[in-house]
Amino acid sequence: MTHPPGSPPTSSPITGEAAIIDILAPLTARFPGAFALKDDCAALVPTPGYDLVLKTDAVAEGVHFFADDAASDIGWKALAVNVSDLVAKGARPRVYLMALAFPAPPSLHWLRDFARGLEQAQTCFGITLAGGDTDRRHGPLSITIAAIGEVPAGRMVRRAAAEAGDLLYVSGTLGDAALGLKLRSDGSQAAQWELAPDDALALVRRYLRPEPRLALAPVLRDHARAAMDLSDGLVKDLGRMMQASGTAAVVHAAKVPLSKPAAAAQARTPALLIDVLTGGDDYEVLAAVAPDRAKSFEQAAAAAGIAVARIGETTPRRPEAGRVVVQDHDGRQLDLVRSGWDHF
Amino acid sequence: MTHPPGSPPTSSPITGEAAIIDILAPLTARFPGAFALKDDCAALVPTPGYDLVLKTDAVAEGVHFFADDAASDIGWKALAVNVSDLVAKGARPRVYLMALAFPAPPSLHWLRDFARGLEQAQTCFGITLAGGDTDRRHGPLSITIAAIGEVPAGRMVRRAAAEAGDLLYVSGTLGDAALGLKLRSDGSQAAQWELAPDDALALVRRYLRPEPRLALAPVLRDHARAAMDLSDGLVKDLGRMMQASGTAAVVHAAKVPLSKPAAAAQARTPALLIDVLTGGDDYEVLAAVAPDRAKSFEQAAAAAGIAVARIGETTPRRPEAGRVVVQDHDGRQLDLVRSGWDHF
Structure with missing residues (x-):
């Protein structure tokens, strides 16, 4: 070079x-x-x-x-x-x-x-x-x-502190950056997904310019039991939180929040759900919240102007800690070929 | 690979x-x-x-x-x-x-x-x-x-705080790592410099395993006006300190402390003085000490078990801030072809 x-x-x-x-x-x-x-x-x-x-x-x-x-x-x-x-x-x-x-x-x-x-x-x-x-x-x-x-002092929100029965939330929308990366690599996919140019641009922009959810920090301190950011894909990062916490998790695919462009793309190409669930670069927050704090968490997030969506819940370690099951609308387990990004 | x-x-x-x-x-x-x-x-x-x-x-x-x-x-x-x-x-x-x-x-x-x-x-x-x-x-x-x-609080020893008339000290010995790097690149030079195998090894080891002068930290806080570590060569790093402080410096080459192996190599190959003065990887401390603190600085360093050598003094910015003059035994200015390491 x-x-x-x-x-x-x-x-x-x-x-x-x-x-x-x-x-x-x-x-x-x-x-x-x-x-x-x-x-x-x-x-x-x-x-x-x-x-x-x-x-x-x-x-x-x-x-x-x-x-x-x-x-x-x-x-x-x-x-x-x-x-x-x-x-x-x-x-x-x-x-x-x-x-x-x-x-x-x-x-x-x-x-x-x-x-x-x-x-x-x-x-x-x-x-x-x-x-x-x-x-x-x-x-x-x-x-x-x-x-x-x-x-x-002493208030850092930990990854390992989730407990069975907690509710799982994510901020913003997932999968935009993963789809943006696909478009950044091969612009012709925008036509394949029947995306309007502005929508394609919006997805690419989410890949290029992640926006950390600053306003959520005090909300997490006050209301979340455990939290981490999503960088290597929901399934992999949630697995890490569950592994560290000695719990497992169920995610309801239909509840995973999608942006308008991502929803449009996925409507045309259903297989993109895999990218949404396992693609990296979301830089959204994943939080485990005790059921009795859920309402106050949601209210505080709303007051802070950050959208949060409840996507699932933690369960006891069955069959092992770190296990993440993603269910479709009818409660059937989705078969994910890969779980997320690993450099090695 | x-x-x-x-x-x-x-x-x-x-x-x-x-x-x-x-x-x-x-x-x-x-x-x-x-x-x-x-x-x-x-x-x-x-x-x-x-x-x-x-x-x-x-x-x-x-x-x-x-x-x-x-x-x-x-x-x-x-x-x-x-x-x-x-x-x-x-x-x-x-x-x-x-x-x-x-x-x-x-x-x-x-x-x-x-x-x-x-x-x-x-x-x-x-x-x-x-x-x-x-x-x-x-x-x-x-x-x-x-x-x-x-x-x-407030006691970090600065680079920019030297004043004209300060005495310049370095810890340990200089140039060992620069010579060690030459030997590491081309072992045949050990014979050229007529170095005993143990001496050659000692120089290479100084390149491979720098030893930060931990015991000097409190001594610097208590007695030095300015300090920095030497990583890109004495002449270049001293120039940086002088530039930041708005002063210039005179270094007496004969006072630059050499290890026994470095002194032996330089006795055989006088041109190695350039490597000693401008070679990188010393990881020794350079300090500017006010004249009235010199004795207490030397005593405290000795008590801490760290050898320090007075190698020169700072002067007013003549002809410009950052200028470093190296003099030989007779006070003649040495002509250094290069001053030190720059990545760009």
Whole structure:
């Protein structure tokens, strides 16, 4: 590769690490502890009475995004996938560190667009760049972020805390990003699914620009027993929550919330249900709520302006912890060929 | 690449992300907030009255280590280069996040050895794994760590705080790793430099296993005006400190501390002085100390068991901030062809 993904070949490449730092330093403007990226480390003053919630997640070209995605979308996504985890734990995002690996010096144009996407995400998520590292190496462009949020002491919402009999909720709609990824890979499918151009675009946009459900964080802290974000597909991630909690789950496929475009596509191509249930990149919240908290959870979510849908319930570990059964309208078990994404 | 660096091809590859987590989870044993890597995030309870010091640094095969380095050495180095930064800021290491990118599933053998190196480093540095992320992608094996330490509130030692007239100190000895890297790349140079095998090994080991100067952290907090770790070569990193501080510096080449093997090599091949002054991977501390604190700094370092050597002094910004002049024994300015490592 002679120029980085998305950069017009006419735009001149960056010279020197200092030039990269100059473009990224404005992202630290609201955080004095970043010392404008002119020190070796950042200093964070913790809020008294709060725990810090820590997460690292990487995105790489060819795995999590396409080489020709807009740089601003890549920046947004790199940050969003980390913030999504913090939010699902009930945390408020604070700062992040970012390690960039470039196969070739990026162009000024590309890097400015990348920084613009990060800036937009920072503003939406209330998080600020604190520091970073930049390397050049062969291989794909990759962005590794470590994000730090905070929760009132002892209040991080756990993955392992679901109990048999809890009600299972998800935020927003599922499967949009999985369908968007299919369209991003092969645009001709839009016609196959008889999607209007705007609907196809909306699905692709959900793949490119995940939107962490920030307003749900305090609701989860107050009303959920367990929660996590959905990144590797509902069935796989729910299985992880059940495994960790020592429970099993039943999901009612008809109750899984679909966006209008996803519902339209699935009406034309019923097999897309598999993608909805097992496709990755949802970045919605999965929560287990005790039955006696269900009403208050639903009310608080509504007050926060976040749609939540009850999709199933947890059961005792039958026949084993982590088992997820998806039922159709008539209570028959769906046979899912695959459960979700695994890198290995 | 069909098997990861350093792994014997006979050792079977890991299957599934869960198997990787199983091998790494014991590294979290001393940190309950890691939830044994079975949650999506970690929870860190900050120590009241302390600030957190944040750093991220990545190491990649072919850039920071060799594909056939021992996995335990790779693990050690990935953690050491981050801890080195924390220590130079006066911080005590606490926890770290680790994002792994594998070009192919690692073997059990390789991953266990990698974890062993991390375990050794954790024990030496007093830091614990808090969480992580594992991806598979083409390109080099890479390890991106985000390390968190703590300092008493407001006491992080800055890079930008040197003043004209300060005395410049470095810890330990410089250039060992740069010479070790030359030997690691081409073993025949040991004969050229007339090095005893043990001496050659000692230099290579300094490249493979940097040793952050943990005991120096409180000394820096109490006595140094500015400090940073040396990772990209003395001349370049000192230039960065001077640039940030708005000062310049004079270094007396004869006062730069050399190990016995490095001194022996340089006696045979005087041009190696350039490598000592500009080679990377020292992971020693550079400190600017006010003249009236010099004696107490030296005494406290001695009491902590860390050798420090005074190598020069800061001057007003002449002709410009960031200028570093290296003088030989007779006060003549050395002409350095290059100043240090830059990825871009």
